[in-house]
Amino acid sequence: MAGYSATKQDHAMRLRRVEGQIRGLQRMVEDDKYCIDILTQVSAATSALKAFSLSLLEDHLAHCVAEAARKGGPEADAKVKEATDAIARLVRS
Numbered sequence: 001m002a003g004y005s006a007t008k009q010d011h012a013m014r015l016r017r018v019e020g021q022i023r024g025l026q027r028m029v030e031d032d033k034y035c036i037d038i039l040t041q042v043s044a045a046t047s048a049l050k051a052f053s054l055s056l057l058e059d060h061l062a063h064c065v066a067e068a069a070r071k072g073g074p075e076a077d078a079k080v081k082e083a084t085d086a087i088a089r090l091v092r093s
Helices: 005-030 035-071 073-092
Strands: none
Touching: 005 035, 035 073
8 A cells, every 4th residue: 555545635636736737837838928927837836746745755754664664674774765865856856
C-alpha cells in the first residue's frame, strides 16, 4: 500500500487543480496575454506543484520511511537515503 493511500483523493484533487492552471497558461499564450501575467500564473502553478510535492513527501515520511525505520536494518537505511535524495531534488528545483 502506498504511503499516500489515505490522502489519495486530496492528492488527485490538487493535481487536477494544477492541470487546470497549466491549461490556463496554454490559453493565455494562445490568446497573446501579457508576459508578466503569464509569468505570474507560472509562479502560481509552480507553487501548487511544490505544495503537492511537500504533501506527498510528508505522507511518504510518515508511512513508508517510518515503517522501514521501525523494522530497522538495511531497508531503513535505504528508505532514509531515498527520502534524502528526493528532498535534495525538491530543494534544487
